[in-house]
Amino acid sequence: MASATTAHSNPAFSRLAAWLWYLVPANPILVRVVYGMSRRTRHLWLRFGYLSILLTVVTVALLTAGTARGASLGDLAKGASQTFMLASITQLMLMCFLAPVFTAGAITQERDAQTYNILISTPLSNAQIVIGSLLSRLYFVVVLLLAGLPIFVTTMMYGGVTQGQIMRSFAIAAATAVVTGSLAITISMVRVGTRRTIFSFFMGIGIYLFSVYFLGDWPRTWVAEAPPDINGDRMSWLCAFHPFLALDVALNRVQAPDIAAVAHHGVLAQYFLAYPPTMYVVLTLTVSCLLIVLSMFFVRRGTRDGEDAFFGRLLSRLRWRRRGSSTRKPHQVWANPVAWREAVTRASATSRGLGRFLVIGCGLLGALILLGYYAKGAAGFTAAQTREWLAAIVAIEFGIVLIIAANTAASSLTKDKESNSLDIMLTTPLTSEYIIWGKLRGLVSFVVPLIAVPVLSLLVFAVWDMVRRPTERVVYIETALEIGVLLVVFAAYTCMLGLHFSLKQKKTIRAVILAVGVLIVANLVGYLFWNAITTAAGLLGAALAAATPFTAIGTLIDPSLLFSTPRDYLSSISAIRISALVGCTIFVGLHAAVVYSWYRSMVKGFDMIIRKQSGTK
Amino acid sequence: MIIETINLTKKYAKLVALDNLHLNIQDGECFGYIGPNGAGKTTTIKILATLLQPTWGEARVCGHVVGYESRKIRPLIGYVPDFFGAYEDMVVVEYLEFFASAYNITGGERTRVVNDVLELTDLVYKQDALVDSLSRGMQQRLSVARVLLHDPKVLLLDEPASGLDPRARIEIRELLKELRNMGKTIIISSHILHELAELCTTIGIIERGKLLFHGGLKEILAKAKVGTRIQVQVTEQQDLAAICLEKVKGVKSVTQDDGHLTLELDGQTHDFSAIAYALLKNNFRIRSIKEEEVNLETAFMRLTKGLVS
Numbered sequence: 001m002a003s004a005t006t007a008h009s010n011p012a013f014s015r016l017a018a019w020l021w022y023l024v025p026a027n028p029i030l031v032r033v034v035y036g037m038s039r040r041t042r043h044l045w046l047r048f049g050y051l052s053i054l055l056t057v058v059t060v061a062l063l064t065a066g067t068a069r070g071a072s073l074g075d076l077a078k079g080a081s082q083t084f085m086l087a088s089i090t091q092l093m094l095m096c097f098l099a100p101v102f103t104a105g106a107i108t109q110e111r112d113a114q115t116y117n118i119l120i121s122t123p124l125s126n127a128q129i130v131i132g133s134l135l136s137r138l139y140f141v142v143v144l145l146l147a148g149l150p151i152f153v154t155t156m157m158y159g160g161v162t163q164g165q166i167m168r169s170f171a172i173a174a175a176t177a178v179v180t181g182s183l184a185i186t187i188s189m190v191r192v193g194t195r196r197t198i199f200s201f202f203m204g205i206g207i208y209l210f211s212v213y214f215l216g217d218w219p220r221t222w223v224a225e226a227p228p229d230i231n232g233d234r235m236s237w238l239c240a241f242h243p244f245l246a247l248d249v250a251l252n253r254v255q256a257p258d259i260a261a262v263a264h265h266g267v268l269a270q271y272f273l274a275y276p277p278t279m280y281v282v283l284t285l286t287v288s289c290l291l292i293v294l295s296m297f298f299v300r301r302g303t304r305d306g307e308d309a310f311f312g313r314l315l316s317r318l319r320w321r322r323r324g325s326s327t328r329k330p331h332q333v334w335a336n337p338v339a340w341r342e343a344v345t346r347a348s349a350t351s352r353g354l355g356r357f358l359v360i361g362c363g364l365l366g367a368l369i370l371l372g373y374y375a376k377g378a379a380g381f382t383a384a385q386t387r388e389w390l391a392a393i394v395a396i397e398f399g400i401v402l403i404i405a406a407n408t409a410a411s412s413l414t415k416d417k418e419s420n421s422l423d424i425m426l427t428t429p430l431t432s433e434y435i436i437w438g439k440l441r442g443l444v445s446f447v448v449p450l451i452a453v454p455v456l457s458l459l460v461f462a463v464w465d466m467v468r469r470p471t472e473r474v475v476y477i478e479t480a481l482e483i484g485v486l487l488v489v490f491a492a493y494t495c496m497l498g499l500h501f502s503l504k505q506k507k508t509i510r511a512v513i514l515a516v517g518v519l520i521v522a523n524l525v526g527y528l529f530w531n532a533i534t535t536a537a538g539l540l541g542a543a544l545a546a547a548t549p550f551t552a553i554g555t556l557i558d559p560s561l562l563f564s565t566p567r568d569y570l571s572s573i574s575a576i577r578i579s580a581l582v583g584c585t586i587f588v589g590l591h592a593a594v595v596y597s598w599y600r601s602m603v604k605g606f607d608m609i610i611r612k613q614s615g616t617k
Numbered sequence: 618m619i620i621e622t623i624n625l626t627k628k629y630a631k632l633v634a635l636d637n638l639h640l641n642i643q644d645g646e647c648f649g650y651i652g653p654n655g656a657g658k659t660t661t662i663k664i665l666a667t668l669l670q671p672t673w674g675e676a677r678v679c680g681h682v683v684g685y686e687s688r689k690i691r692p693l694i695g696y697v698p699d700f701f702g703a704y705e706d707m708v709v710v711e712y713l714e715f716f717a718s719a720y721n722i723t724g725g726e727r728t729r730v731v732n733d734v735l736e737l738t739d740l741v742y743k744q745d746a747l748v749d750s751l752s753r754g755m756q757q758r759l760s761v762a763r764v765l766l767h768d769p770k771v772l773l774l775d776e777p778a779s780g781l782d783p784r785a786r787i788e789i790r791e792l793l794k795e796l797r798n799m800g801k802t803i804i805i806s807s808h809i810l811h812e813l814a815e816l817c818t819t820i821g822i823i824e825r826g827k828l829l830f831h832g833g834l835k836e837i838l839a840k841a842k843v844g845t846r847i848q849v850q851v852t853e854q855q856d857l858a859a860i861c862l863e864k865v866k867g868v869k870s871v872t873q874d875d876g877h878l879t880l881e882l883d884g885q886t887h888d889f890s891a892i893a894y895a896l897l898k899n900n901f902r903i904r905s906i907k908e909e910e911v912n913l914e915t916a917f918m919r920l921t922k923g924l925v926s
Contacts, residue, residue, distance in 0.1 A: 326750030330710045337718035341704065421702030424763070427666045428719040429691045611670060 022128060029124075029132030033139055043140060050094060050144050054151050057090045058083055062155075077160030084155040085251045088169040091148060092176070092247055097520075098144065099177040100205050101513050103137045103184040126299040130292055134185045141177045145170060168250040168277045175284040176243045180205065182288035182295075189295040198509060199407045200355075202516065206403070210396070212242045223273055225257035239276035246280035338425075338435050342412060342442025355404065360453050363397045367457035371464065374474065383472040384560060390461060390474060391557040394454040395550055398487060401450045402494045402523070402549070403516060409443050409498020410515035414508040422610070432606035436499065436599065443495040444488070451491055455484040458557070472570065476577060479556055482546075482584040486556075489591045490549040494519060496598045503602065503609055527551060538562055542576045543583025552587075556580050619644045619771060619802050620665065624674035627660050627826075634660040636826035637674065642804065642819070644770075647797045649817030650806040651917060657826040658806040659699065662775045665804070666696040679770060692720065695764025699776040701756040709735075709751075709759060710744045713766060720767040730766055738762040738792065754785025761792055772796065774805040778812065790816060814913040824921045834913070841916030844869065845882040847889060850904035851896065858901050865895045879909065 024030070061083035119129060149170070155161045184201065215221055216236035226235035235254045239245040248254050259274035272279045334340035370393065372378070374386040381389075416422035425435065458480035465473040498515045505511035526548040534541035534551050541562045545555030555561060559576045563569040569576075620642040627635040635657045642648050650658050663669040664676050667687040676683040678690045704712060710731060717727045735741045738758045743751065751759065757777055764772055774793075778786045790812055797803055797816065807813050813820065814834060821831040830837055851858045859871045859878055869881045880892065889906050896903055909915075 326747045327745040328708055328747065330708045330714075330745060333711060333714040333718050335718065335723065337715045340718075341707070341715060416702075416704075419702055419704065420698055420700045421704055423663075423666075423668055423698055424696065424702045424716075425719065426668055427691055427694065427696040428716065429688065429721065430719050431688070611668075 023131055024135065027128055027132040027135065029119075029129065030135045030139070033136035046098075046140075047144060047147055050098070051147055051151070053094065054087060054090060054148050058087050058151055058154065061086045073159065076158040079160075080155045080158035081160035084152065084161040084165065084169075085253070087152060087155065088247060088251060089244075091145075091152075091169065092173050092243055095141070095145070095173045095176055096205070096209060096243065097517070099141050099180040100184075100202055101517070102140050103177075103181040120300050126296040129299050130185060130189065130295045133188070134181050134292065137184065138177060138181045141181075142174065145174055145177070165250065169247065171281045172243050172247050172250060172277060175281040175288075178288045179284040179291075182291040186291045186295045186298075189298040199512060203400075203403065207400075209242070209244070212238055213244055216242060216245045223257055223262070225261040225273070227255045227257070229254060235276070237273060240272045240279040240283060243280065246277045250277040336434070336438045336441065338430065338438025339442035339445065342408075342439055343445035344442075356450060359397070359400055359404070359450055363393070363453035363457065366393050366397075367453075367460060371460060374461070375464070383470065383474050384566065386461070386474045387558040387560065390457065391554050394457060394483070394557060395553045397454045397457075398451075398490075398549060398553060399523075401447060401454075401487075401491065402519060404450065405443065405447045405491050405494045406498045406515040406519045407512050408446060409439075409495040410502045410505075410511040411508045412439050412443065412499065413502035414505055414511045417506055417613070418508060426610065433603045436603055436606060439499060440492070440495055440599065443498075444492055447491045447495070448488070451484065451487045454487065455480055458483060475557055478577065478581060482580060483553065483556055485588050486546055486549070486552050486584060486591075489588055489595065490552075492595050493591060496595055496602070500598070500602065503606065506613055523548070523550060535562060539572060539575055539579055542579040543586070545580070546584045546587035552584075556584070618642070618677075619646075619679055620804070621677045622661075622664075622674065623676075625661070625664065625676050626672050626674045627657075627664065627669065628672045633826050635664075635671075635674075638823075638826065638828055640821065640828060640831065642802065644802055645800050646819055647793075647803045647817045648805070649813035649820045650804060650823065651808070651810060651813065651820065651913075652806075652823035653921060656823045658823060659775055660826075661823070662696070662773050662804065662806060665771075666694060666773050667691060668696075692767060693769055694771045694773055695767070695769040697757075697760045697764055697772070697774045697777050699779060701753070701760055704748060707748050708745050709740060709748060712748050712759065713762060716763050717766045722767065734762040734765045737765065737795075739788075752785075754781050754788070757781060757785065757789055758792070761789065761796075765796075769801070771802045771804065774803065776806055776808065778807055778809055786812070810913040810917055820913070822917060822920050829920050837913070837916050837920075838911050841919045842911045844884060845886055846909040847880050847882065847892070847906060848874075848909055849878045849880060849892065849896070849906050850876065851878075852902040852904055854901065858896060858899075861895060861899050861901070862892065865891055867891065 152166050216238045221236040221238055222234035223237050228234050235256055239249050249256050262270050262273045331344050370389055373381045458475050461474045462477040462480050501511040501515040527550040530548045530551045534545045534555055542559050545551045560569040618641050622638050622640040625635050625638040652658050667690050670684045679693050681689045713731045722730055778789055819833055820837050822829045859873055862871050867883050869883055872879045
């Protein structure tokens with residue numbers, strides 16, 4: 001009562017309370033989303049899917065982790081701890097996928113809906129617009145996190161899991177979502193975001209997560225003061241900068257050093273090394289706050305359009321192709337105009353062209369560095385070790401190629417739909433067969449130079465070994481050719497997947513998210529499942545590996561994985577080569593048949609789907 | 618008959634966009650298609666452009682049935698949608714060559730045709746410009762250039778002048794007049810009625826998916842002219858003049874507008890002396906008496922009720 005009176009009597013306090021009230025709980029942007037989005041059937045299904053995955057992981061883990069009747073309390077606690085670990089990793093993986101998906105839309109949403117100018121012409125403050133946009137994007141992700149909480153609490157029943165661990169795991173997941181959302185909002189507010197930026201946003205996040213995680217495995221990043229685990233591995237100093245590395249520490253999978261052991265470092269470094277999960281949360285939230293504050297300066301920057309400001313000059317430098325006049329020298333149009341458009345004009349777009357050069361350049365550079373190490377035998381690089389690295393490099397390169405292919409294919413028809421140019425194309429004599437064939441041909445032409453990089457890398461090693469004739473070769477020449485043919489077929493598969501979503505969806509963003517999501521999940525599940533089969537199949541595994549892209553890359557480049565000892569492997573090389581060649585031929589035929597039948601069915605359904613979409617505009 | 622629709626009906630779920638539409642368009646006709654928003658103009662044009670299939674009924678273009686013989690129709694038509702379909706990262710020449718290639722025009726023939734249409738549409742100086750950087754007027758001119766590439770018999774133009782500034786509109790109108798004089802059959806939907814009146818040989822009015830009228834401009838004006846409407850201006854006491862005129866034989870109704878009285882007379886007449894006599898007899902001073910002109914706009918307003926499907 002007394003405080004209420006004070007608030008009443010103090011106008012500054014009342015104003016602050018009102019400002020805070022309208023900043024978050026009564027923020028009109030947030031309120032609209034909370035009322036509207038929470039009732040959407042699609043979101044209910046997503047929530048259902050998320051919880052189903054978590055529940056399945058927890059149930060399976062609990063049933064298989066020594067919690068059966070008659071188990072001791074210690075076994076139960078240990079089982080619960082393992083279950084919690086699995087659930088936390090699953091939750092973070094889902095969050096790393098869902099948070100970008102839900103926040104990326106912010107990059108172009110206002111521009112697409114043309115509501116941005118309306119929004120900034122209202123009395124809403126910059127802070128309200130930025131916070132409202134961010135929270136409305138994060139709302140769904142936070143609801144998902146909270147919905148999963150009861151599942152985590154069940155693991156506490158058996159002991160072995162503490163409240164603190166659950167909180168740390170949730171804090172890491174939530175902080176990851178917040179920083180992703182803040183980044184998307186900043187891109188949106190700075191207004192450099194286009195639909196292509198969404199793809200770069202996904203790629204950036206994916207590359208950061210993978211590359212930093214792998215770097216964390218590199219002994220040079222290990223903290224000497226951290227206690228080693230049973231394999232002799234130590235905690236990396238990158239733990240405070242990466243959600244999965246931070247989670248590893250939170251789950252006690254690796255031990256952080258005691259603060260006393262790192263006392264010789266600076267104060268901040270001490271905390272980063274001794275408390276990585278906490279510092280990860282602090283760091284991401286600080287970065288998020290900085291991004292939010294930065295965004296606030298850009299909300300009404302449009303009022304200064306045309307002025308010669310610093311950022312304007314910077315942006316015009318970045319958009320080098322468009323600088324000055326909006327003209328360029330025309331290209332020669334091919335006999336198949338649809339293929340030409342896919343392969344030439346879309347590929348020549350600034351960011352895409354740059355991306356292709358980056359992928360090709362980095363891939364070739366990586367292979368040459370590895371060849372240098374192998375040739376000199378530096379850092380103890382044997383043929384076996386080089387094979388492992390080469391397989392990893394080719395897998396990463398091809399992973400990137402597949403994502404680029406899926407993104408390009410998924411946007412190929414939706415972009416035509418969004419720009420109304422598909423309608424015009426449909427009034428020409430071009431048939432659905434011609435259009436889809438043209439798209440597919442153009443996409444494969446676009447992707448082939450990218451595929452050439454891993455194949456060239458393999459060929460370089462094969463030729464090097466042919467000339468040097470060492471006792472154990474890294475790869476054989478036919479491996480490069482087998483991988484090349486397989487990669488073209490898998491790229492065609494991915495292009496068909498992208499085209500499928502591009503045909504079925506009306507919006508580019510949704511088509512890209514679905515295509516890339518299905519691609520990642522299918523490859524992940526396919527790899528885990530098929531890899532278990534191939535590694536257990538021994539010599540036959542070399543033939544079976546060609547069924548999925550990443551088992552093919554892993555097993556065909558490094559078939560030693562199929563054998564328990566190097567001697568077994570070396571004695572079976574000829575048999576492996578024959579087995580791989582036969583398997584490769586069979587699976588290339590099978591995959592090509594599937595791609596062709598998919599293509600035929602798409603041609604058949606094309607007119608019907610497009611017509612149906614025209615009727616539901 | 619170059620275009621013929623019989624009982625053409627299109628439904629979007631429960632919404633009836635076209636309701637048993639009967640339309641006959643002769644070869645070389647320039648047909649202006651008018652109606653309120655949502656009346657079914659775009660749906661008709663999309664069906665004729667083979668982009669939609671009728672729910673039932675039949676549409677024929679150059680004797681070929683839409684849906685069954687769409688492949689034969691496509692080389693014969695040129696379609697300009699209400700929105701310009703811009704391909705990003707394509708320059709004007711590439712855009713035209715792309716579509717020329719789509720119409721199977723190849724080699725030297727393609728270069729010649731592209732140059733011809735660039736000249737005809739006065740776009741030569743923009744041939745290296747990126748399509749998405751063109752102004753709306755230029756884009757619309759490029760659209761017309763595109764549909765001329767394959768020399769189609771029928772041009773289907775869905776609001777080609779919407780969103781254009783006066784100069785661009787006049788330029789497009791002049792271009793269309795030239796095409797009409799070249800003997801093309803043109804079907805054009807537009808909301809700018811006086812321009813249609815100048816350009817078109819026949820007019821069709823559609824509302825709620827039903828064709829209310831189809832015929833020549835003179836016919837539509839005659840149909841819209843029910844009885845005679847005249848405008849009378851007096852120097853003062855307009856209210857009293859209205860009361861006075863209501864009593865005159867042959868006057869059906871009198872309405873007061875801003876600064877003048879509108880009288881609706883029984884039947885067709887050009888003799889307004891009874892009106893003048895009544896006013897003079899009651900000492901009103903007459904400023905003017907004139908017959909209200911019926912143009913396409915007034916005809917449209919009278920024939921439609923402003924209802925949409």
